[in-house]
Amino acid sequence: MINKSKKLLPLVMAMVIAAPTTVYAHVKWFAEVEPEKVPLEQILSPFFMTFALIVAIILAILSQVMDYFLQIPYAKQLNQFLNRMRTYSRTILTYGTALAFLIQLISGTMFAPEFAISSTWQMVVMTIIIVSLLIPHHYSTKLAAIVMLGLFMSVWAEAGWFYMLDYGFYLAIIFVLLIGRTKWEGLGFPFLYLGTGLSLCWVAVEKWVYPAMSLDIVHNHHVPTFGFSPEVFIVMAAFVEFVVGYLLVVGILNRIVGLLVTLIFISTSLLFGMTEIIGHAMIHIVLVIFIIEGVSFYQPPVKIHRTKLDQMIFVFLNFLFVLATFLLIYYRFG
Template structure:
């Protein structure tokens, strides 16, 4: 087993540049492996180890570097180039998003027995037909709020069946519902544009999933044993620790400054798309909506003045987000399942 001192270029590249080769890092393990949310999570004294601290420091360095680049003249040049290269997608992003959502819902209808995401199962046959009807409603802007109501109702049904802690994995669905409703009605949510709601819900979803990788790394071990190449030769423990950090910093970046969040969206899209080659149709269906949401973030050209305070505040905001999500995850688990 290689130590963290010798993580080398593959993992550094995953943290700092592209991570396309590590699609397994963000594969949703509940879709492919056995899991038990009621079991005791990994203790914080085990998670907050020296290796974790080094990885967090490295990810923070990458975030600060991105902020510094954006604050420089190079950042403005990169943003203009990104605006030009994504112009066509940006002008058609609503159509792309609706088409992706339709693919997602039709796929759920075709597979059957699923509530919004692969591991949420149901025996109620009409759920699949509701999802097909929602797909039809995506054809017209006027009926987008109907799809929004359908998503919220299905989310609520899954909540009664699987509980709040499990559904905390999927606030992105509520973000998608809000995006469709706001788009259909031509409104904002207290000044927040539809894409901003998507961006925040996607960020929260992925930050929560990151903590779960640290709390239950053993869920992914069978997967890494079947496909050892996915871990780049690192031990499963080291890889899952690093995978969580990669996911967390990219998720946090989605709520930061324009160039940083658009770069993070591009990296995350690359990771999710690459995972399809390893994990197949289930992964393609399950991640379709979040990829569409990330694409909307990538092409969003809303202007924003980046100031030096964004660079200075990055370490504090990142640290606060990390502490907050770890606290909520562990305290929430203790409250719901009453286990340490």
């Protein structure tokens, strides 16, 4: 099995190298063209379907070799260190959220770069959230979560519920902060994984349905395509983002995925500048939590099945089902 994992690593690394900086750069923030939905037949090209099958096979194999990553030198020591850091996860999330909102307040935005602060009351509410999060008491944290929910709902009402699904992870963050020091506290981080993973999957589909926006970014920002045509490159890029979200939901390689996405976010910040930093500051905090927590709080769904063959079949079919569901729902309502 170890030999198989060594053979698999080049395939995984190839996907990582193929991941462009446009993957995690939200296309709505940078594209200079209007979104134009392409026909479904164009999305479901032979390359798309073939690549989907390849990814499903890789994920099925990956689910069986993930434990062997711990055999890498110093991996066990690092794993033990991160386990000890779990006691600080909620503190990091609380103060990290305050930092992210402070960056947004200074930049004159709320939640994302496209939502500008247009009224004094919004600035006051942002300030209340930051101050409440900085007060080291769980009631103050709960107050911040409630106020944050109200502000999010106001933006949601203005922008539309479908549009705000891109930022659904904020609801997960609010939930985690709200249930701290309660009997439901254990549900917090699983919900955070679920909300963040689903948000990443959702945003990834946008690149398939509206490829012109991503292509515009590739051309205008001179994003390297590693020898692939821009059209093929965008398809592969969206797959990388979708896979990351899927892995977070199913609980496979959460620490490695969190570290990988953090490194990619750093590279996108160098390319896209302050807008990228403002937009993804909150995601950076969440990824730090993922790196620390791993999958400490629940058994990955794949473990429901006992034999390795059953687990591989489950991951293979489940990925294709989730991919098709997201694509069809986004295409229908997007």
